[in-house]
Amino acid sequence: MKHLTEYRDGEKSLKLAEQISRICTRPWSIMEVCGGQTHSIIRNGIDQILPDSIEMIHGPGCPVCVTPISVIDKALQMAARPEVIFCSFGDMLRVPGTSEDLFRVKGSGGDVRIVYSPLDAVKLARENPNREVVFLAIGFETTAPANAMAVKIAKQQSIYNFSVLVSHVLVPPAIEAIMDSPENRVQAFLAAGHVCSVMGYHQYHEIAEKYAVPIVVTGFEPLDLLDGIRRTVMQLETGKSHVENAFPRVVSEAGNEAAQATIAEVFEPTDRDWRGIGMIPQSGWRLNSDFSDFDAERRFDVKHVAEAASTICRAGEVLRGAIKPHQCAAFGKQCTPRNPLGATMVSSEGACAAYYNYGRFLNR
């Protein structure tokens, strides 16, 4: 595939890694924010070819992982209603809420459907006028335009049996929260290429400056990742801390303005709880008042269940980069993808699952 396979060249990857080794004079801790990048790093063994002095810290950029239990519990209640067709991306189905997951609700009779696009959910609503179609609208900035557009289309076409349970989260406030944390070890960030492809990267200048932290917009293929790491290390080694774009074929400073406009039309900023991390001010989007008719939480009377804090799972620390998955005592023992204790073990983008699936017994 053009624009994909070129960036997977093994030989060039090794050469890039080797060069990173050569320029690297001290240990550095770099966080890739995006779960897609975590997945790619582990699956392709990028971490294995990097010099030992570079530690990749896996960030909270898996939307499945950071969706709070309270949202999942609401989703479970809605999905169990007989009139509801509950639509979600497949990854969410196995994420544990307080006492169940969507798969179990489906097993007990809930009409839960996996969709591949929010438009599929709108289509279902159009085709099932006597049912209530609820779409679980989660994700980062990459997914927000699609979800916003689905709501906008539903309104334009008066599809009023469609609604969304929104739990959108934003990357820049999360980066700030990590940097503000007293336990922070992160010295540089790979910014998520797809997020920036929508939002641009202008908003990162202020952060790079405020925290004196290099931020490099990075893609997902081995060469893209290694190039992003190379540039990050270059900044670190030379004491720089600015924003750099290592993914220019997809990302521009301004981003996709049409997409941003749709987001602005439908959503508004809001405080958001992040699973394992806690509340981050203004770190999410919710429907604005023009679209509140499509808010599933208004339409269905769902209880807010108190969140049971896990006594074993250290997914919060994993998500903040404080520990690596295999440093959790439950990793690979009580906690496996078959039996995940935390969301980070569910999604293949979750750091725990990525470690388990691709590297649990490998020496690193």
Next chain:
Amino acid sequence: MKHLTEYRDGEKSLKLAEQISRICTRPWSIMEVCGGQTHSIIRNGIDQILPDSIEMIHGPGCPVCVTPISVIDKALQMAARPEVIFCSFGDMLRVPGTSEDLFRVKGSGGDVRIVYSPLDAVKLARENPNREVVFLAIGFETTAPANAMAVKIAKQQSIYNFSVLVSHVLVPPAIEAIMDSPENRVQAFLAAGHVCSVMGYHQYHEIAEKYAVPIVVTGFEPLDLLDGIRRTVMQLETGKSHVENAFPRVVSEAGNEAAQATIAEVFEPTDRDWRGIGMIPQSGWRLNSDFSDFDAERRFDVKHVAEAASTICRAGEVLRGAIKPHQCAAFGKQCTPRNPLGATMVSSEGACAAYYNYGRFLNR
């Protein structure tokens, strides 16, 4: 079973038949009106033990057989509608309409259900408030109180997604039509015990007198039937023609007045087409104006399809007693229960089916 097995005694049956032989001096043609009696006569071989001089003619008393094609075609159209749950007694499902039957509509996706009581249909309507439940209300006077009660209950309980497609028929006008027919050969009638158990038999006096024809109210078990025939032959042999009750344990002169009252509350007399026979004035019941809200024909816009007259099937003649099933050229050849050309080959109470199932190759 008490009140059942006593009336099946083989030895006594043979003795009764023998006595009938002894009193019988001439050939007589006796019609049993009711399909249930036809079924019992053929299944038990009553016709085989009667003297040759007695011919049992099988009447139009099978409700499945006489329901006109136009009603079935309406039923098929209703049953094909996606919102409809179409309920019928099982016998009706294989009766051919102009181009289909209910089984085929079911096979193509129609929601057709077999019920064992009209109350089951009311229950379905109660449990499926978003569906339209239509019940095919056919039958003679025996079934009318049940069907009327179902409509009455639906009204009382405001179950407005229930409706009935009514095609009720009455025995006395059919007897008169047979006697009025120029081809008539019937010299005496066994009146249907169950019909009389509801309606009483007072209305038959006038008919017996008008046509000088013996009418004996008769039950369904071998001894009951033979007793009815015996009494009929006695009248015939002695030149009598009055109404007699050979089924007094179930039938009274007045019938069940509570049942009659319910019928009168819900239904009103109407002209009715009989399949294979044609229109008989005032020979049926339809919903009266108090209950017209429950009339499926008003609720659903169904086309009246022109009735295609069969060029082979002689079911009309069979129903009028003009011929016996095996005198039809198609009997057992093009026409079998697997592949019925006429309704009389469908219902096990239909004369053609009864002959086919219990006696097709037996000498008679």
Next chain:
Amino acid sequence: MTQSPQCPIPLRDYPNVILAHGGGGKLSAELIEHVFAPAFANEHVTLLGDSTTLSLPGQRIAVSTDSFVVQPLFFPGGSIGHLAVNGTVNDLAMSGSKPLYLTAGFIIEEGLPVEKLIRIANDMGAAAKQVGVSIIAGDTKVVERECGDGCYINTSGIGVLPTNLHIASNQAKPGDVVIISGTVGDHGVAIMSVREGLSFESQIESDCASLAGLVQVMIDTSPNIHVLRDPTRGGVAMSLNEIAADSGCGIELDDASIPIKEAVRSACEFLGLDPLLVANEGKLIAIVSAVDADRLLETMKLHPLGQDAAIIGRVVEDAHHLVVARTAVGTKRIVSIPIGEQLPRIC
């Protein structure tokens, strides 16, 4: 499938079957490991691999397959699990073979309580053990809700045939005697009694049982058994009509001699059914030379499954291959085959 006691997220295991249980992955393997393997435990069973290899004690074998789709899954006198084992065992036994091995294919509807699946598997294991057959291979598929009905089971079986036997449905000869091993119609009426929309109360239980043992004593008693048949769907009427057609003969029954339980007779009366058309799951029809009939009947009566055995008719010459019953009044009626059932899923 035990829960780690400290597990902070309860109910990690699935109380109902989910699609992933049929995906061929970890959950499928767990279902096999925790549900089927313990229930079917035997030396041959390989429920995960491609196939099972076996050595047979003979080269003449009988093979049979049946799918079981009965509703409800549990009914008075048995379950789909009992049926699935006994049904195929009986079909094998009707050739005179000794049933040895069964395969089991499950098609499970998403949402089936795992607890029910365990009961079904245990019923199968118990039935197999009782008759001495091994369930040697299995398969599990899970289908979406509304694409199944709880659980369907296919069993296929292998039996080994003695070389001297030639029992088949085309072997009936005029003069042979028709024996039934017990009362007729129990299974079908038991199922109907719990059928939604039809339900009635009765003490009638399904006769579901393995006939292999009874067949063994029968073939030990008489070398002149010409036909064996278990009258399941379509009942005695269907089986006899098939035998008559296959053997090119007629069959004459005597209505009065056919054993029918009082309650079964009542239920049939009231449902408008001929008991001869109602399914059995633990009865056999034997057609045997007249010379051996009485001796065979006696042997059968000594077996727990043959206590109510009776001679019910005779094979006759008839160009029309009719099955005819003599009624109480001494007349004859044709015993026809059903067109198609309107009460499906009795097995």
Next chain:
Amino acid sequence: MTQSPQCPIPLRDYPNVILAHGGGGKLSAELIEHVFAPAFANEHVTLLGDSTTLSLPGQRIAVSTDSFVVQPLFFPGGSIGHLAVNGTVNDLAMSGSKPLYLTAGFIIEEGLPVEKLIRIANDMGAAAKQVGVSIIAGDTKVVERECGDGCYINTSGIGVLPTNLHIASNQAKPGDVVIISGTVGDHGVAIMSVREGLSFESQIESDCASLAGLVQVMIDTSPNIHVLRDPTRGGVAMSLNEIAADSGCGIELDDASIPIKEAVRSACEFLGLDPLLVANEGKLIAIVSAVDADRLLETMKLHPLGQDAAIIGRVVEDAHHLVVARTAVGTKRIVSIPIGEQLPRIC
């Protein structure tokens, strides 16, 4: 099933399957007579009777069962009919046995167009003929609408095993070579391309085929084949993990050597799938002594179903029984087994 031309009531025959077709009566018999019997025609077939009797040319046999619930019933490159025959034939072939006999159990949803059923039966008959197996026993059940999904098929099979072969999933030994017979993932991707809600256009066809012929030439070539496996549900990853676990070893693959069609690779990319987890229906994995590997590979490449065969890895010692793949950058990743599929019903 022909229509009498003078019949005044047209369409007497049923264009769609109705419940009565499964009732065991006249309509069931007609379905067998007009649909299955002609499609499966062979000397042994008795689709109506209780069982079929056979003589086997050997006493060591392989037995296998599988139910097929694929949606849609017809897909690019095949149908449920082809799958049902080839799937069980392949499972038998993976033991090195020669597949001889199949049984076929149908569970049909009321409303299935009879025309589709005929196509399915004909596909089965054609597939059976091609590989030289006989469908010897059958069963048909019809379930109500919303209690099935068009048609499910169980096939169970018997193959005869040469006494000298001991091919099994626990026979892999460190040093052995892992060969795949062709490109990976074709079937799964072909099914997904026609899956509602996911559909995409592609030229990818299912690889559905019988591997019995290929296996025959392989075992003729090398007596040192230790394991054969058809990587169906769960794909190559599942099969290799099972082999590693059963044999108590590890397996090391080389990502770059695994044959994958360009379009399959693209589809997987875009669906977020690992091609090693995607189902195949006409591929086998062979694990063979290193000494015979090249010769075996050459033989395979001469067979139409082995043209793209390739050595993809090696068996190694590993206490964890891991399957590991060497990535393009020379690092290793674990090839895990799937938890459970979220795209069910690919077979």
Next chain:
Amino acid sequence: MTVTNMCLAVPGQVESLFCENETSMGRVNFGGVVKEVCMAFLPEIKVGDYVIVHVGFAINQIDEESAQETLETFAELGWLEDELEELRANGEEANGEEA
């Protein structure tokens, strides 16, 4: 195997009476098989009575006395010829209704 041949009407014995959905119902025993049946048309019915049931409704009560009489006439099978003689003797004039 068509269940409910729709004209069936079978005798059964009332086991108990109750009310459901504002409708008078009864449990009727048919030779060991018990079914719930609508009793709305037999307001006078008592437990122990026999009724004729059709499509879920009791449509009439069986009169035990008449049943007894009928069975007795079947038992004395000598009566018929005498009766016939008598009737023949009476000739055509008495062509009236039987009580």
Next chain:
Amino acid sequence: MTVTNMCLAVPGQVESLFCENETSMGRVNFGGVVKEVCMAFLPEIKVGDYVIVHVGFAINQIDEESAQETLETFAELGWLEDELEELRANGEEANGEEA
């Protein structure tokens, strides 16, 4: 086998553009596999362009020139150390943004 790892965003080439339900759509070819995708966020897109697709939406166009440049830098792998030297020489004063 979780289909749609929800963060996936794959490049494909636009084969054709059309309108459906008042929404601008396109057929996008991903290495031989074609899928219909919403084009609402790329009003300027033309047939033949490459786009990045995520959950059924094209979210950006691939800039062929930048892609070419990136690939060229990967091809000349000698540049890195020189660059580093240069940067190190420039010292801390030049801590600005890259063009």
